[in-house]
Amino acid sequence: MAQPDSEGTTKDRDLVQYEVRDGVAYLTLTAPPANCYTHEMMRELDEAILKARFDPDVHVLVLTGLGEKFFCAGADINMLKSSDPYFKYNFCLHANETLNRLEHTPKLVLAALNGHTVGGGLEIAMAADLRIAKKDAGKVGLPEVTLGVLPGTGGTQRVARLVGKSRAIDLMVTGRLLSFEEGLDLGLVNNILDGDDFMGQIHDFAKQFCPPNMAAKAVGRIKRAVQSGAEVPFESGLAIERELQQQLFQSEDAREGLNAYIEKRKPVFKGG
Numbered sequence: 021m022a023q024p025d026s027e028g029t030t031k032d033r034d035l036v037q038y039e040v041r042d043g044v045a046y047l048t049l050t051a052p053p054a055n056c057y058t059h060e061m062m063r064e065l066d067e068a069i070l071k072a073r074f075d076p077d078v079h080v081l082v083l084t085g086l087g088e089k090f091f092c093a094g095a096d097i098n099m100l101k102s103s104d105p106y107f108k109y110n111f112c113l114h115a116n117e118t119l120n121r122l123e124h125t126p127k128l129v130l131a132a133l134n135g136h137t138v139g140g141g142l143e144i145a146m147a148a149d150l151r152i153a154k155k156d157a158g159k160v161g162l163p164e165v166t167l168g169v170l171p172g173t174g175g176t177q178r179v180a181r182l183v184g185k186s187r188a189i190d191l192m193v194t195g196r197l198l199s200f201e202e203g204l205d206l207g208l209v210n211n212i213l214d215g216d217d218f219m220g221q222i223h224d225f226a227k228q229f230c231p232p233n234m235a236a237k238a239v240g241r242i243k244r245a246v247q248s249g250a251e252v253p254f255e256s257g258l259a260i261e262r263e264l265q266q267q268l269f270q271s272e273d274a275r276e277g278l279n280a281y282i283e284k285r286k287p288v289f290k291g292g
Contacts, residue, residue, distance in 0.1 A: 094139025
């Protein structure tokens with residue numbers, strides 16, 4: 021049954037599908053054909069991130085798009101054409117808060133780029149920890165300049181941190197789109213998978229960071245130390261590292277890992 025959303029329209033489906041399998045939470049952007057996001061989709065994404073963050077049975081998050089052509093083509097243009105500058109400012113503010121929450125969630129986040137990942141779509145993907153693309157499936161880029169605006173959902177800041185200031189400026193002021201292979205060379209993409217079963221490969225990749233294969237809490241704290249520590253002075257980053265390490269020393273998985281090493285056996289982690 022269609023439900024009214026906060027903007028007075030109706031929707032026949034969730035805009036962010038949520039599913040958990042084998043300790044992996046899948047957050048799928050669902051607005052075909054291009055999975056463009058609206059304020060309502062960002063609200064649902066925010067809720068899904070919080071749900072996964074506080075679920076003790078979830079160890080890895082995978083963010084992807086519905087279909088095979090687009091991960092996400094960015095913000096819905098019709099929404100951005102609104103004449104209300106207050107709405108657009110607050111939309112960008114809320115989207116930034118959502119992506120910051122994704123970036124600082126103490127669990128590994130993978131962006132599975134199943135198709136074109138451009139504009140705001142790339143801004144979402146850059147808030148993930150790793151970006152894994154399907155071979156020959158699409159392009160990446162930040163072409164907002166062609167609309168007379170800039171990448172305003174954290175794009176200017178995250179792309180500079182990923183590829184360096186000069187390359188980031190070049191990418192944004194030209195608005196050019198790159199193949200996934202070019203994105204890999206530049207540092208926007210971490211890995212490219214070849215084969216028909218892309219999401220099956222993504223699932224296998226994600227499961228390696230879940231118990232019993234890996235100490236998921238340690239993986240999450242490594243991610244948090246890097247993401248949070250990179251934004252503060254070096255000494256403050258070291259303090260964050262020490263605090264997270266102390267938390268891990270008190271964990272069940274740390275005891276298991278140390279005992280397994282001494283006993284010369286493979287550890288069996290439980291995520292605690």
